[in-house]
Amino acid sequence: MAVVIVGGGNAGLQVADSLRRKGFEGDITLFAEEAHLPYQRPPLSKKFLEGALAEARLTLRPEKFYADRAIDVRLDTKVTHIDKDAKTVLTDAGESIAYDQLVFATGARPRPLPGHEQQKGLHFIRTIDDIHALKEDLQGKKSALLIGGGFIGLEAAATLTTLGLKATVVEAMPSIMPGLVAPELAEFFRKAHEAKGVTIIEGASASNVDANPSGGFTAMLSDGRAVSADIVVIGIGVIPNSEIAEAAGLACERGILVDEFGATSDPSVYAAGDCATGVITRYEGRTRLESVQNAVSQAAVVAGSIVGEKAAYADLPWFWSDQYDLKLQMAGLSRGYDQTVVRGDMESRSFSICYFKSGVLIAIDSVNAIKDHMAAKKLLDAGTDITPEQCADTDTPLKDYIA
Ligand SMILES: Cc1cc2nc3c(=O)[nH]c(=O)nc-3n(C[C@H](O)[C@H](O)[C@H](O)COP(=O)(O)OP(=O)(O)OC[C@H]3O[C@@H](n4cnc5c(N)ncnc54)[C@H](O)[C@@H]3O)c2cc1C
Structure with a gap:
């Protein structure tokens, strides 16, 4: 059995890693268009741009990791075409390789400023x-x-x-x-x-x-x-890299459409991460998220599906952003909220915003309030009944409401 992974970011790496952890013994080939081993992107706009983090620290796993697990990583190699009937992928090096199961982990690319697609000198922050x-x-x-x-x-x-x-x-x-x-x-x-x-x-x-x-x-x-x-x-958003999937006839809509198991409209093809618009069972409809958590969680779901350990994607989304000394940590999706309460004093620069929909807590964004964030993840994951008044009461730690 041969698995081919297209894309060498967080999601691509996680599919390969999870497959081996789950005991998959077949061939794994990972094609990465960039010349770098899979690396973390979050520091690119933060510590790496600042010059406070060495490039080597961005790399997610050393070369030995892939060698030890017999993961064949082909850097600087772009997959240009897939033939889902013949079950082959074609690379820009002219190589054709067969797969039994294929995973798109192609991520996304920065949206250019309309009318300035070819303009030199404008910068993007993606790689x-x-x-x-x-x-x-x-x-x-x-x-x-x-x-x-x-x-x-x-x-x-x-x-x-x-x-x-x-x-x-x-x-x-x-x-x-x-x-x-x-x-x-x-x-x-x-x-x-x-x-x-x-x-x-x-x-x-x-x-x-x-x-x-x-x-x-x-x-x-x-x-x-x-x-x-x-x-x-x-920095006006991204375009999911779904063109190759679309050209192959896979269902796409602002991303490659997948179900809660990461499967596309072709039973031998999966997708995970920024390129995928998928089902998270705790939410209605389909969602495309751009976060490390989503790339890792959805990739693990895909690996499970490939090895026959089907487990639907249900994880709580979370995200962070660092700006100066402000650490914003977000748990849950706040979309559709109809009420917010502030927990703590915003002037103190350590507080949380709690989002409610029809009286139900759906998300908490914390600023320099790590304890709130850690408790928020657990509360939201468990669907704990908590009122806006309880959320606003800083005398009681949020963790006290965890069942
Ligand atoms: C500057 C920046 C800061 C961020 N900060 C945060 C943060 O603070 N917190 C957070 O949770 N998330 C953050 N994110 C988002 C997070 O990094 C992404 O959601 C995550 O990297 C997505 O992983 P991915 O593997 O799906 O896609 P990518 O990381 O985009 O990886 C996809 C890879 O596939 C390659 N590829 C594409 N097409 C092909 C092809 N045809 N053949 C071969 N290879 C191909 C691409 O070149 C790319 O290297 C940030 C992103 C950026 C850019």
Whole structure:
């Protein structure tokens, strides 16, 4: 039995690792388009960009790990085509390799600024190589424009500010972190950035970004303003890498569609991580998440399905973001909430926002409140009955409500 994994990120590595842990003895081949062994992306916009973490520390597992487990890793090799009838994949090196089970773990790529797809000099933050290019370009630069006020743009703004640059963030929606956190939390982060000297422009999109003859760029905003900066970083979301799956006739819709077992519309093909739009049994409908937790959990589910230990994907989603000394930790999905309560004092910079839907706790976002976050994961996982008043009462630790 041969398993071929397309993609060498968190999800691809986890499929291979989990397969071996579950006793799979067949061939495992992992194709990775990048020249690096699977590595962690979160530090790219944080400590690695700052220069506070060595590149070697990004690598998730050393070469020996793969050798010891007979995982055949083909770096710098892109899968260009799959033939699901013949059950073969074709690589950009011209190699054709057969599979019994195939896994897409192709991740996602940064969405380019519309109309600027070919423009040179604009930066993205997705890969180690992106950070090398950005760091090289940072030499002697004083200002940065971050287009997009989501996690990547804000983390980059924080890091570049720490490095001494004057940062401006432009967000098209009425507030930063749109659709990601409650308005009061977005406002807290906006103020934190402004206190560090970052200019945050909300409700305006950057359309034309032109290179200035004397260096740097000028972006025209939809509200008529012009913003100039030495460096421009685009962080306006990602596009799931699903084109090869789509071309092969697999069902795709803003990602490769999978069921709760990670299976695509072809019974021999699975998908996990940022590229997959899947079912998490604790939620209705399909969800595509971009997080390490999701990549790892869904990959483990896929490995189980391949070895015949079917277990539906039910894990509670969680995520984190570091901006300056603020550690945001999110447990559960807050979408569809109709009430929030603040636990703790926002002024103290250590608090949590608890999200309720029809009186039921659905998510907790914690800032510098690790104990709340740890308890939140357990409370939400167990579906504990807890009221907004109980959540707001800081005299009782959240962990006391864990059954
Ligand atoms: C800057 C940054 C900061 C982040 N911070 C956080 C954080 O704080 N917390 C958190 O939970 N998550 C964070 N994330 C998100 C998290 O890193 C991703 O959700 C996770 O890496 C997804 O893993 P993946 O394996 O699905 O995809 P990827 O990590 O995208 O890996 C997919 C790999 O497949 C390769 N590939 C694609 N197509 C092919 C092909 N045809 N052939 C061969 N190889 C191919 C790609 O080149 C890529 O290397 C961050 C992401 C970024 C970019």
